[in-house]
Structure formats: C-alpha cells, structure tokens
Amino acid sequence: MISCFMPYSSDAKTKALAQALEQNELISSVQLVNDNFYSSESFMTMAEKALDDDYIMIITRPDKVVLGDGMIDRVANLCMSLDFSMLYTDHFLRTDDGLKQHPLIDYQEGSLRDDFDFGSVLIFYSVDFYEATQKALKDTSFKYAGWYATRLAIPYTKILHLNECLYTEDETDKRTSGEKQFDYVNPRNRDVQIEMEIACTDYLKSINAYLPPRTDNAEVCEDDFPVVASVIIPVKNRVKTIKDAINSVLTQECDFKFNILIVDNLSDDGTTEAIDSFSDERVVHIIPERDDLGIGGCWNRAINDERCGCYAVQLDSDDLYSDNSTLQRIVNKFREEQCAMVIGSYRMCNFQLETLPPGVIDHKEWTDENGHNNALRINGLGAPRAFVTSIVRNTPFPNTSYGEDYAMGITLSRDYRIGRIFDVLYLCRRWDGNSDANLSIEKQNKNNTYKDKLRTIELCARKLMCSEFNLYGEELVREAEPIDLTEKFINQTECWDDFKKRVAELDNVMIKPLDENISVQFNPARIVSTGAKIDKKAIADRPCFLCDENRPAEQISFETGTDFNALVNPFPILKNHFTFSFCEHKPQQILDHYAQFTQLLWSISPDYFIFYNGPLCGASAPDHAHFQGGLRGSVPIEKNWYRHIHNAKFIKGTFSSCLYQITDFACPAFAIEASKGTSFYLFEELYSALPLPEGQTEPAVNVMAWRNESHEIIIVFPRKKHRPECYSATGEKKRLVSPGTIDMGGLIITPRQEDFHGLTADEANGILKEVSLSEEEIKKVINELNK
Structure with a gap:
C-alpha cells in the first residue's frame, strides 16, 4: 500500500486530486500538510506516519498536477519490480502552446543543486525515507530545507529516474531559462538559501568531503610576465558587441601595464575586421589554428600565450566593465590577499545599460569560511572572474563552451582562497543573441547534466583529499575524540x-x-x-x-x-x-x-x-x-x-x-x-x-x-x-x-x-x-x- 502526502490547498484541483487518490484501492490514505511543507518537522512527521505502509508518494504541487491514466498501477508494479529508495519520472508539461514532453535528467553523486528538477511526484520506499529523515533532520529545525536535506541523505545509487511521462504538470513559471538561472541569488530567497547551505555542508561532512577554510597563498612574481594583467576575450561572431568590450578595457586606469588577448574563434560575420580596426598595441588578436575549440579551449590558448600577463581577467564579448577602475581593483585584491582567483559582482542590464531583473548579482552567499564548500551546491560563482596565470596554466580549462569557468572555480577553491569583491565591477548585457537567453529543455538538461558531472568529479577529489592520506601523500591529523x-x-x-x-x-x-x-x-x-x-x-x-x-x-x-x-x-x-x-x-x-x-x-x-x-x-x-x-x-x-x-x-x-x-x-x-x-x-x-x-x-x-x-x-x-x-x-x-x-x-x-x-x-x-x-x-x- 501507498501513503500519499501533499501540501494543503483550497484549490479545486487539489481537492479533485485528493478525491481521485482516495478512491484508488492501492492508496491507503491521502494526508494534507497544512504549514511549512518543506520543513524538518513536516518531513519527519510524514516519514513516521508512512511507516504503516510500504511506500510513500509525495506530490509537491497538487494544484498543478493531473495523474496519468493508470499511473498508480504503473507505480505499484515498479515498486514490486525494482530496488529503489526514491523514484521520479518524466512528465508532460501543459503550456500555452499545448502539451509537451518534459524530460528530466538522471541523478548522480554530484547532483547537489537544491533546484534539481525531480518533477512534482516522488515515490519512496517508506523505511528508507524514514531512515533518511532521521539521519538528516533529527537535530535540525529547517523551515525550508527539510526536503533537500532528506534527499541528500538518500544514497544516490538508490535514486531512480524513469524515462516515462506518468503525469501532467501545468506550466506556471513562464520566464526564460536566462531569467530563472539567477533565482538562488535573489535577496528575497536569502533565508531559504542559508538553510540550503547548512544542509549541504552537513551532507559534505557526512560523506567526508567537507574542506575547512582554505589558507594556501598563491605565490606569484609579477616581474616574470610581460604585463601585470591580461584581459581575455574569447569571441565568435559578435560584430555588434566586440568593439564595446574592447573599448571598455582600453579605458581602464591602472598603475601597471596590461593588454587584451582576444581569441577570435574563426568568426565570419565581420568580428575579425572589427578587432583589426584597433591600432592600440595593447590589443592582441589571436586566431587559433584549430577549429575545435570551445570557450575553455580559447582560454587555454590565451593563458599559454607568451604575451599573457601575471593575472588573466575575464570579459565576455557581450559585456562591459562597470567603470575605469575595475581592472585596478581586481589586481589590488590579488596583491592584498594572495588568492588564486578573484570574483567580482555584476549588474544585469540591456543595451541602454538599464537594469534588468534581478539586478545586481553579488553572490553574497559566499563566505571565506564555507564558500568553497557551498560552491558545490550553486550553479555559478559570479563575474568578472580573474585567475593567477601560473596556476591555471597547470590546471587547464575543459574545452567546452558551458561550465568551463565553474569547473576552474571549484577546482581552484579546493586548495586556494578565492578573493571576492562585492561591489559591481561588470555589466552583463542581456539580449536575444546571448547564448543562454532562452534554452530548450533539452539544452538545459544537457547543461545541468554536465555541471552535475563536474561536481561529481570534484566530490571524488575532495573525498580523496579528506581520506586518511591527502592528494600529496601526507598523513592527515585527525580530530581528537570528545572527552568522556x-x-x-x-x-x-x-x-x-x-x-x-x-x-x-x-x-x-x-x-x-x-x-x-x-x-x-x-x-x-x-x-x-x-x-x-x-x-x-x-x-x-x-x-x-x-x-x-x-x-x-x-x-x-x-x-x-x-x-x-x-x-x-x-x-x-x-x-x-x-x-x-x-x-x-x-x-x-x-x-x-x-x-x-x-x-x-x-x-x-x-x-x-x-x-x-x-x-x-x-x-x-x-x-x-x-x-x-x-x-x-x-x-x-x-x-x-x-x-x-x-x-x-x-x-x-x-x-x-x-x-x-x-x-x-x-x-x-x-x-x-x-x-x-x-x-x-x-x-x-x-x-x-x-x-x-x-x-x-x-x-x-x-x-x-x-x-x-x-x-x-x-x-x-x-x-x-x-x-x-x-x-x-x-x-x-x-x-x-x-x-x-x-x-x-x-x-x-x-x-x-x-x-x-x-x-x-x-x-x-x-x-x-x-x-x-x-x-x-x-x-x-x-x-x-x-x-
């Protein structure tokens, strides 16, 4: 038998769904949870009540869900046939344009994002669900992170994704993917995100992947490089924006020498000619011999160029620095903190430089104590990003055009301090030509799967670092047992x-x-x-x-x-x-x-x-x-x-x-x-x-x-x-x-x-x-x- 739980709603659809479930002989009970559905208290209560049955079904958005024909029978059959702790399935999405398939992605060890899309209908083996809540929630008082902490406590190998559309959801969030991706830095969600970080940090400690604050200094000698800083601009077919980006760099006021390394990735729309129109010797135009480079490959080409400076600073070809002090402030941060990477803050705007929602992206969730651990939970680290060239030369970027910056950031944070500047240094100009402006569900899934894979790789590295011997063969000092x-x-x-x-x-x-x-x-x-x-x-x-x-x-x-x-x-x-x-x-x-x-x-x-x-x-x-x-x-x-x-x-x-x-x-x-x-x-x-x-x-x-x-x-x-x-x-x-x-x-x-x-x-x-x-x-x- 299956116990069913869902948040209370007076909506007619919720009532109809509850009534339909109650009439099914495989459903033992349908219980509506009144307050704080995602809290520790609610999830522990659901787990205790569900122990009377073999399985528990949780429907998180009952006012938006219609169960497919024969879904309960299909679920019951799967429960009899498969060994899982948690099951989630694909579904249909009802949009203004009609009914569409909404495929989900497989769960993996690095799927630590709290916004991982499981859909709205979740099935659990009751005993495993109860044990997960006991492990994750017993000493907590989460208002928002009860569900997140619980699913982290379920072994990832026992979380099963079924590629069948068993129900339909109504589309309610009609924003583009480019708008949704910044929800986690919205100040209105701060209380939620604080709890999510606590839950994630607890989980990292439980699997021996938590790292204490990073203290290693990045040792550099600026005199070993031709210039102190190089701004790196990978570009392909951005004739409308590349000149603005270059001028944004050339107007920087600095007490050191700098240049711009523009990696022109075989543009054919006039971008090449636009770059060549600059006579300033600080503009270095690089045209790779290869035709298989992504953005990460272009970065590798630039940082390994003999003209690259001690610090490599990012600027996308669509974007601008916020004023003429950006480059100086980034280098100052490197000099002050001896960090391996510096990340600033940016403002979303249009081509008239008018602010667009959600406005300033400052990533204030980052702390020196725990930012490097929390980085495994969030989907981005911020901009502009800057690196110590000598370090990233030994840790090349993956040759991709998505996630290459995130991969470098989490890798460096494993060993080194990351410097943060929470003032706006950068203008991220949004337009229809942005590569991430409005992605299809298939493209979103591909991107999310890749970033989850990057986290999986990083988790493995950190667990090795936290094991009896670290990556360098040095025996770790273990904490003393508590005094009896x-x-x-x-x-x-x-x-x-x-x-x-x-x-x-x-x-x-x-x-x-x-x-x-x-x-x-x-x-x-x-x-x-x-x-x-x-x-x-x-x-x-x-x-x-x-x-x-x-x-x-x-x-x-x-x-x-x-x-x-x-x-x-x-x-x-x-x-x-x-x-x-x-x-x-x-x-x-x-x-x-x-x-x-x-x-x-x-x-x-x-x-x-x-x-x-x-x-x-x-x-x-x-x-x-x-x-x-x-x-x-x-x-x-x-x-x-x-x-x-x-x-x-x-x-x-x-x-x-x-x-x-x-x-x-x-x-x-x-x-x-x-x-x-x-x-x-x-x-x-x-x-x-x-x-x-x-x-x-x-x-x-x-x-x-x-x-x-x-x-x-x-x-x-x-x-x-x-x-x-x-x-x-x-x-x-x-x-x-x-x-x-x-x-x-x-x-x-x-x-x-x-x-x-x-x-x-x-x-x-x-x-x-x-x-x-x-x-x-x-x-x-x-x-x-x-x-």
Missing part, C-alpha cells in the same frame, strides 16, 4: 563521599512543570549559591573556591584541551554537573574567553551543554572566570529547541551562522545557529549591541550552548537586573529565586520548599521578565544590529 565527561564524573563520585551523597540526593529532587516553558526544581543544597553574597567586600573576605589551593583535596581537576579545567560541581542541580574553571584567577567576562567557550563545547560530547553566568547574572564566583555544564535534556529551552527555532525571527547572518530572536519563550532571548566555530562574529555583534550597565565591564548576560555533529547553538539571555524584587521581599511575597542561566532557560531552582509549592506560572514568568530587558529595549538592540 560521564566517565570522569563517575570516577569522581567513587573517591569523594560527600559529593557522592549529594549526587544521590539529586536523583530525589522534586521537579514539576508550571507551563510549557518553565519548570521548577526544589533543591535545598543550592541555598549556598542562591544566597551567595557577591559584593566586593564579601568576595574579598572569602577565599576563591575555584583556585587550586582552596579546593577540597578530593576534587579532581580534569584537562579539557583549553585553559578551562573541568571540576565536578559540589552542589549539582543538573545530571553530571561540571564547573569549567579558568587556569588563572581573573574576573568573569565572556568575550575574552568566547573562543575557548566554543572550543570547550566541541571538546566534549554533544550529550552535554555548557553555560555562562555573568557577574551580576547568577555567578557565585564573579571574581574567577568559569563556565558550567551538564547533560542535556533538563532545561526547557534546550529540550523544546525544535519548537522555539521553528518560530524564531531571523535577524541577520551569513550562510555559516545566523542570529535569531526567540519570540515564544518566557523571557527575551537571542539565538545563534552556526557551523562549527563560526559563531564568534555574530556573538560579538550582539554583545556590542547590548546595553552596558553603569560601572560594569560587560553587558549583563546569561549564555547557554550545545551542539550537534556539525553546528553549535548559542542562546543569549539579555539581563537588566541581578535579582527580582521578590528575592528581598518579606512574608508571603518573598521568593528566594536568584536567576542564573539554568533559571533563565526555564528550570527555576528553589532552595526553599514553600517557594517550590507556592510559585505559580504567572509569578515565574514575571520573575524572568523582570530581570530581562524589556520589549522596547530589545527593539533597540535589534535596531542597533541592523544598522
């Missing part, structure tokens, strides 16, 4: 009787939920920290209990690979509660130690979380820098993280790290989701945007963090008060609650029994809000972040 804190905790209980007793007592503490965001714990042992005096005199009068000489003899210090050593917390409120103490007696301040905070996070098992109490935010030892940590699963905001991030509001970010506002929790909070080790810059921005209390050296914050296999999640609770009014009240109004990170995260610790029994959900929410920044103050922080 659980074992160390058990060892400590066996040699410290008082501590062992407190750990046993923790198993019997009472915890009760007050609402979906807040629970309360009764823990009399915590009176020590809840009631701690932290004024300057009190701190000066007592020995620091985190310094080596003042700790109990039984308390063992464990190294973590950072400057923070692990100590079991003598008065635990969490399972396997640790304190991570700085090696020197220095004040509590997180920004100075944030790099080690995240390093510590990655040095321990992902079963643990760590947290920071600011000096006036719950820290009982504000004079000695320290973090704390414990096993995950007891603090509500972490336990319910899937729900909170699903409802979060995106503020800003890059493709490797994003900052959100948590909008559905008991108190204000910010969250950073980031690839390993990339959260610092957003944290620093947030830290700097928060108000600084008078007389303090840092904003009042509590910080909590945990991780999965590839990402770190950082929660920041912005504070304005150390303790609520009820802390110092008398009588029935008194509540001995002094919020630290654990309390701010929704687990309020009460050392008094009367508070445990008497505290209400409204009181608890009020306490957390009282010590937090107000809504107006949060708005000011967000405005500061968005400046």
Whole structure:
C-alpha cells in the first residue's frame, strides 16, 4: 500500500486530486500538510506516519498536477519490480502552446543543486525515507530545507529516474531559462538559501568531503610576465558587441601595464575586421589554428600565450566593465590577499545599460569560511572572474563552451582562497543573441547534466583529499575524540563521599512543570549559591573556591584541551554537573574567553551543554572566570529547541551562522545557529549591541550552548537586573529565586520548599521578565544590529 502526502490547498484541483487518490484501492490514505511543507518537522512527521505502509508518494504541487491514466498501477508494479529508495519520472508539461514532453535528467553523486528538477511526484520506499529523515533532520529545525536535506541523505545509487511521462504538470513559471538561472541569488530567497547551505555542508561532512577554510597563498612574481594583467576575450561572431568590450578595457586606469588577448574563434560575420580596426598595441588578436575549440579551449590558448600577463581577467564579448577602475581593483585584491582567483559582482542590464531583473548579482552567499564548500551546491560563482596565470596554466580549462569557468572555480577553491569583491565591477548585457537567453529543455538538461558531472568529479577529489592520506601523500591529523565527561564524573563520585551523597540526593529532587516553558526544581543544597553574597567586600573576605589551593583535596581537576579545567560541581542541580574553571584567577567576562567557550563545547560530547553566568547574572564566583555544564535534556529551552527555532525571527547572518530572536519563550532571548566555530562574529555583534550597565565591564548576560555533529547553538539571555524584587521581599511575597542561566532557560531552582509549592506560572514568568530587558529595549538592540 501507498501513503500519499501533499501540501494543503483550497484549490479545486487539489481537492479533485485528493478525491481521485482516495478512491484508488492501492492508496491507503491521502494526508494534507497544512504549514511549512518543506520543513524538518513536516518531513519527519510524514516519514513516521508512512511507516504503516510500504511506500510513500509525495506530490509537491497538487494544484498543478493531473495523474496519468493508470499511473498508480504503473507505480505499484515498479515498486514490486525494482530496488529503489526514491523514484521520479518524466512528465508532460501543459503550456500555452499545448502539451509537451518534459524530460528530466538522471541523478548522480554530484547532483547537489537544491533546484534539481525531480518533477512534482516522488515515490519512496517508506523505511528508507524514514531512515533518511532521521539521519538528516533529527537535530535540525529547517523551515525550508527539510526536503533537500532528506534527499541528500538518500544514497544516490538508490535514486531512480524513469524515462516515462506518468503525469501532467501545468506550466506556471513562464520566464526564460536566462531569467530563472539567477533565482538562488535573489535577496528575497536569502533565508531559504542559508538553510540550503547548512544542509549541504552537513551532507559534505557526512560523506567526508567537507574542506575547512582554505589558507594556501598563491605565490606569484609579477616581474616574470610581460604585463601585470591580461584581459581575455574569447569571441565568435559578435560584430555588434566586440568593439564595446574592447573599448571598455582600453579605458581602464591602472598603475601597471596590461593588454587584451582576444581569441577570435574563426568568426565570419565581420568580428575579425572589427578587432583589426584597433591600432592600440595593447590589443592582441589571436586566431587559433584549430577549429575545435570551445570557450575553455580559447582560454587555454590565451593563458599559454607568451604575451599573457601575471593575472588573466575575464570579459565576455557581450559585456562591459562597470567603470575605469575595475581592472585596478581586481589586481589590488590579488596583491592584498594572495588568492588564486578573484570574483567580482555584476549588474544585469540591456543595451541602454538599464537594469534588468534581478539586478545586481553579488553572490553574497559566499563566505571565506564555507564558500568553497557551498560552491558545490550553486550553479555559478559570479563575474568578472580573474585567475593567477601560473596556476591555471597547470590546471587547464575543459574545452567546452558551458561550465568551463565553474569547473576552474571549484577546482581552484579546493586548495586556494578565492578573493571576492562585492561591489559591481561588470555589466552583463542581456539580449536575444546571448547564448543562454532562452534554452530548450533539452539544452538545459544537457547543461545541468554536465555541471552535475563536474561536481561529481570534484566530490571524488575532495573525498580523496579528506581520506586518511591527502592528494600529496601526507598523513592527515585527525580530530581528537570528545572527552568522556560521564566517565570522569563517575570516577569522581567513587573517591569523594560527600559529593557522592549529594549526587544521590539529586536523583530525589522534586521537579514539576508550571507551563510549557518553565519548570521548577526544589533543591535545598543550592541555598549556598542562591544566597551567595557577591559584593566586593564579601568576595574579598572569602577565599576563591575555584583556585587550586582552596579546593577540597578530593576534587579532581580534569584537562579539557583549553585553559578551562573541568571540576565536578559540589552542589549539582543538573545530571553530571561540571564547573569549567579558568587556569588563572581573573574576573568573569565572556568575550575574552568566547573562543575557548566554543572550543570547550566541541571538546566534549554533544550529550552535554555548557553555560555562562555573568557577574551580576547568577555567578557565585564573579571574581574567577568559569563556565558550567551538564547533560542535556533538563532545561526547557534546550529540550523544546525544535519548537522555539521553528518560530524564531531571523535577524541577520551569513550562510555559516545566523542570529535569531526567540519570540515564544518566557523571557527575551537571542539565538545563534552556526557551523562549527563560526559563531564568534555574530556573538560579538550582539554583545556590542547590548546595553552596558553603569560601572560594569560587560553587558549583563546569561549564555547557554550545545551542539550537534556539525553546528553549535548559542542562546543569549539579555539581563537588566541581578535579582527580582521578590528575592528581598518579606512574608508571603518573598521568593528566594536568584536567576542564573539554568533559571533563565526555564528550570527555576528553589532552595526553599514553600517557594517550590507556592510559585505559580504567572509569578515565574514575571520573575524572568523582570530581570530581562524589556520589549522596547530589545527593539533597540535589534535596531542597533541592523544598522
């Protein structure tokens, strides 16, 4: 039997399709998904529900699909005959001109594009589909990338393409191929693309093809070349545009010598004569002897010419540089960053230089940390492109007229840094004569198959590089295994009787939920920290209990690979509660130690979380820098993280790290989701945007963090008060609650029994809000972040 799922729509076609499916005896159920169809939550729910049947059918555009005659029977027969995890088929496309066949392409290992066309009807073996969602989505909260991450987790060898048209789709996107190809750089799609990059990066890590940031410098000597830069223009039959392109170069103002190498690929429309009309000695006219060169072959001919400069800079024969500083800025970037390739930004325009949609193509999805990995997901890298000649001479372009630039870009990014200039340097002039203006489906398929093949080749190379020995025969240093804190905790209980007793007592503490965001714990042992005096005199009068000489003899210090050593917390409120103490007696301040905070996070098992109490935010030892940590699963905001991030509001970010506002929790909070080790810059921005209390050296914050296999999640609770009014009240109004990170995260610790029994959900929410920044103050922080 087959379970069928589709996004909800009130459209009459969707209702008719659902009714037709329900009447088929091979379909066990038809379920409509109301919200966020492509989210992690939706795909995991569909996978779980579909386990009752052998197969699952997902129809992504039910309002545009009509199933072919006998399609369900054909699918059922294929399910019985073939061994696949996923099946997709060709279909008919209903256009204004009638019904046309719409062939699709075969899936291959390098088919990493998130816009790969599978059509709108997908069939899965239910068990494999469930396993893929568990592997790809279990620790995610994607709003858009649930489907993309799931299909990446399905082995490419088990994704089957059937060359039969089994259904019909209505054509809705009537734009030309030349317009559609830039959808992924449209700023309106930025949130979507951020998630797609995260999913792709996770996948590359899972198959051992992920590369850390590239650091190799391109070593060049400009004096070894006749000129510093050469502009390369391959051309064939562009008599209408070639002069404009040449003049665009000749007007460049530079502090170095340059020339133009024009590879005239056997033009016969007057282009050759147009080139020869220039008498400027900087114009070098090359006519190849061969008649089998594509654009890549023309590039090889130019870069191997003895007149080629140290840097080879691209200009297509249809296009122009945006102003007379383009060439100088590109060379400056090479000199500053010693990169192997520089890519600028361009503006789409017509022949009157009026902007055309989508306008500026700046590829801001590129980051130094992850651009070289994300390059395997996107279909282009930008323009103008420029290369270090000595490097590309050893890595020739493929002799094609499509994708040759992309092939070179992903190959170079495997080893070298790529420099980016996000200002417009180039004008891409669109007209009917452009080679990619309006391609047939057959030509689009051919191009997409080729680029997928380039990615397949590159994946193989990167997996080899990431294997036990790299391409150069050098043994790779493997990351250390996470520290087993659980074992160390058990060892400590066996040699410290008082501590062992407190750990046993923790198993019997009472915890009760007050609402979906807040629970309360009764823990009399915590009176020590809840009631701690932290004024300057009190701190000066007592020995620091985190310094080596003042700790109990039984308390063992464990190294973590950072400057923070692990100590079991003598008065635990969490399972396997640790304190991570700085090696020197220095004040509590997180920004100075944030790099080690995240390093510590990655040095321990992902079963643990760590947290920071600011000096006036719950820290009982504000004079000695320290973090704390414990096993995950007891603090509500972490336990319910899937729900909170699903409802979060995106503020800003890059493709490797994003900052959100948590909008559905008991108190204000910010969250950073980031690839390993990339959260610092957003944290620093947030830290700097928060108000600084008078007389303090840092904003009042509590910080909590945990991780999965590839990402770190950082929660920041912005504070304005150390303790609520009820802390110092008398009588029935008194509540001995002094919020630290654990309390701010929704687990309020009460050392008094009367508070445990008497505290209400409204009181608890009020306490957390009282010590937090107000809504107006949060708005000011967000405005500061968005400046």
